[in-house]
Amino acid sequence: VHDKIRIKVTQKDRKEGILPLKKFKRAIRIMEICGVVVFERLYTRELVKQLRRAQGEVLEQFLEGIEKDVSKTNSTWSEQRSPGRYELVNPLKSPFSDEEFIANGLLQPFMKRMLGSKRLEIDTHSSVTSLPHTPAQHWHRDAGFLFDYDQVQKQIPPHGMVVFMPLVKVSEEMGPTEFLAGSHIQCPSSENVERQLGKWVLQECDHTGEAISTPSSSGSAVVFDLRILHRGLANQTPKKRPLMYMAILKEWFVDHVNFNDKQTASF
Numbered sequence: 001v002h003d004k005i006r007i008k009v010t011q012k013d014r015k016e017g018i019l020p021l022k023k024f025k026r027a028i029r030i031m032e033i034c035g036v037v038v039f040e041r042l043y044t045r046e047l048v049k050q051l052r053r054a055q056g057e058v059l060e061q062f063l064e065g066i067e068k069d070v071s072k073t074n075s076t077w078s079e080q081r082s083p084g085r086y087e088l089v090n091p092l093k094s095p096f097s098d099e100e101f102i103a104n105g106l107l108q109p110f111m112k113r114m115l116g117s118k119r120l121e122i123d124t125h126s127s128v129t130s131l132p133h134t135p136a137q138h139w140h141r142d143a144g145f146l147f148d149y150d151q152v153q154k155q156i157p158p159h160g161m162v163v164f165m166p167l168v169k170v171s172e173e174m175g176p177t178e179f180l181a182g183s184h185i186q187c188p189s190s191e192n193v194e195r196q197l198g199k200w201v202l203q204e205c206d207h208t209g210e211a212i213s214t215p216s217s218s219g220s221a222v223v224f225d226l227r228i229l230h231r232g233l234a235n236q237t238p239k240k241r242p243l244m245y246m247a248i249l250k251e252w253f254v255d256h257v258n259f260n261d262k263q264t265a266s267f
Contacts, residue, residue, distance in 0.1 A: 005030050005212060006038045009106065014044065017105045027110055035184035035228035036214065042106060043165060043219040050095035052167040052218075055127045055242055062088055084134030085232060087245065089126045096125065102246065107163070107221060111248055116157050123160070123247040123254075127167075130175050130232055130241040137232040139180070139200055142247070145227055149186040158184070160226035160249035166216050167242045174215075175235035177222060181209035184225035204229065 007027050013019055019027070030037040066073050073080050077089035090096040102122060112118055142162060170176045180197065187205035195204045197211055213233060214222050224230065226247070235241050 005034055005036060005214075006040055008040050009042045013106060014042075019106055019110070024110065024113075028113060031114055031223070031225065034179075034181045034209070034212070036179045036181070036212065036222065036224040036230075038214055038216055039107070039221040039223065041217055041219050042104065042221040043100060045219060047095065047098060047100050048165075048167060048219040050098075051101070051165070051244060052242065054095055055090075055129075055167060055244070058088055058091065058127070059086070059129055059240075059242065062086065081128065082135070082137045082232070084131040084235075085128065085137060086131075087126050087128045089124075090244075092125065101165070101244070104221075107223070110223075111161055114158060114161060115248070115250055117250055119251045121249050121251050123249045124245060125247075126245045128164075128232075128243055128245050130235040132235060132238045132240060134175065134232075134235040134241075136175070136198075136234040139197060139202060139229050139231045141227055141229055143226045145186055149188055155185055158225045158227065159253045160247055162224050162226060163244075163246045163248065164222040164224075165244040165246075166218050166220060166222070167244065168239070169218050170214075170216050170241060170243075171237075172213060172215050172233075173236045174239065174241045175233040176213045176215045178211050178213045178231055178233050179224060180204065180229040181212050183208045183229040184227040202229070 007019075007023050007030075009019070013023075027037050027039070062078060072078070079087045081087050095101070102125075111120060143160060146156065146159060164177060168174075180195070183204055185205065185207065187207060191206050192203045193206045195202050195208065216222060
């Protein structure tokens with residue numbers, strides 16, 4: 001199952017600046033069924049190198065700051081998502097604002113097709129780092145369903161998608177993100193069943209599939225539906241696990257869950 005959600009992006013694909021139609025259609029189908037797809041090595045090594053260096057500087061400045069004053073842990077630009085796991089808003093300058101990342105030519109057509117709109121907004125533009133020996137995160141959705149299925153009686157297209165870009169090679173031991181396949185698809189409340197996911201017991205639709213982890217090479221793009229259930233796994237290594245986070249939304253949707261202070265004035 002882990003391999004079936006992956007699309008291999010070749011050097012030829014990057015050079016031509018477009019995904020072949022077969023890969024494009026397969027990515028859409030994977031997303032519709034599973035709610036997550038991994039585009040392997042989507043971004044160039046040079047961009048990853050620049051982002052890793054710049055993100056490392058932002059992280060070190062933050063860690064030094066909270067060591068002096070722990071009250072700065074949660075602010076308008078920083079949030080502790082779980083013990084040892086920090087999300088930091090990116091400064092909107094190069095390389096964070098480089099077009100290859102924020103408007104990637106290989107990824108843009110896919111995002112527009114999945115969201116059903118040519119008018120999209122970048123909402124949260126940040127990084128998430130798991131420090132060494134960080135425990136597993138709780139299961140959560142970055143944003144919930146807009147309507148109760150019992151009211152609308154149908155599956156509604158996503159109102160937002162998230163792009164994760166690992167800045168280092170993320171192995172199983174380093175704590176990749178784990179997703180509950182199909183949990184982005186709603187069902188009547190009568191079809192909810194108990195799902196045992198590790199130590200967690202959750203009420204989820206009967207159609208949900210396996211829990212899928214997404215170990216990835218640096219520069220890959222782990223793209224997922226805003227509504228899918230997921231969590232960061234434990235980082236069991238002595239190394240940091242940094243990744244870029246970018247939420248791309250339909251222009252009318254405002255995320256009131258993650259960061260209340262909007263970045264768009266800086267765009």
